[in-house]
Amino acid sequence: MSVNDKIKQQLESNPVILYMKGTPDFPQCGFSGKTVQILDACHAEYAHVNIFEDPELREALKDYSNWPTYPQLYINGELVGGCDIVTDLYTQGELQKLLANANSAN
Numbered sequence: 001m002s003v004n005d006k007i008k009q010q011l012e013s014n015p016v017i018l019y020m021k022g023t024p025d026f027p028q029c030g031f032s033g034k035t036v037q038i039l040d041a042c043h044a045e046y047a048h049v050n051i052f053e054d055p056e057l058r059e060a061l062k063d064y065s066n067w068p069t070y071p072q073l074y075i076n077g078e079l080v081g082g083c084d085i086v087t088d089l090y091t092q093g094e095l096q097k098l099l100a101n102a103n104s105a106n
Contacts, residue, residue, distance in 0.1 A: 003060040011077040015102040016046035019061055020071040023050050031083035032071045038090045039073075044099045075102045 001009075010017060016039075022028030024036045039046055051058040051070055062068050065079045073080040075098050080086060089095035 003056050004064060006057065007061060007064050010047070010049065011074055014047035014074075015076055016044055016099060017074050018046055018048045018071055019051055019074075020048055021051060024048055028052065029070070031069075035071045035073060035083050035086050038086055038095065039099075042090070042096050042099050075099065 018024075018032075018035060018039065020027065020029075020032035020035065022032055024040075027033035027036055049057070051061070058070075061072065065072055067079060067082065069082055071082055071086075073082070073086050080089065080095075080098065086095060089098070
């Protein structure tokens with residue numbers, strides 16, 4: 001399986017997935033940690049991928065998403081963005097709507 005196929009499979013299998021540095025219990029950068037805090041505040045159900053555990057995926061996802069930094073939050077297979085965008089959407093109440101739609105679709 002190619003790394004792009006692996007990414008597609010992860011996105012198709014998980015309505016909400018966070019590609020991050022570290023894990024939700026042990027984030028390894030402040031931006032990943034803040035994104036996890038926001039998702040937890042929304043009581044979101046989400047999968048995560050620690051990009052440090054898969055260097056090939058880490059590089060390929062930058063090209064796949066055309067987004068150079070981490071974390072990267074995807075909802076229903078679409079890139080939402082990184083920490084700043086997630087924070088803005090949360091503050092505006094939009095992230096909660098996106099998460100509710102993703103989780104009700106299952």
